[in-house]
Amino acid sequence: MAKEEKTMMIRSLMIASAFGVLMAFSTVPAALADDHEGVACTMDAKICPDGSYVGRTAPDCEFAPCPGEEGDDAEDDDDAADDDDNGDDNGGDDEE
Structure with missing residues (x-):
């Protein structure tokens, strides 16, 4: 049981870490969008x-x-x- 619990703990930590990394990267574009309120015009x-x-x-x-x-x-x-x-x-x- 100790080995199975250790494996389960490692998997849980890996999933939590992956989720944390995804959340960190998904909020970066939203933060950048607030800083750039410029207007892009066509090149006519x-x-x-x-x-x-x-x-x-x-x-x-x-x-x-x-x-x-x-x-x-x-x-x-x-x-x-x-x-x-x-x-x-x-x-x-x-x-x-």
């Missing part, structure tokens, strides 16, 4: 009117402005012009 490129290329930038993955263009203000102005062309204005309240 946009051709600018001057022939240069710009890529997408974080955090919204929008295309960077072309050389000579302004940042987000140019896009907002274009949207406002599109609204006026479609008749989606506020009845001329903007021109006071």
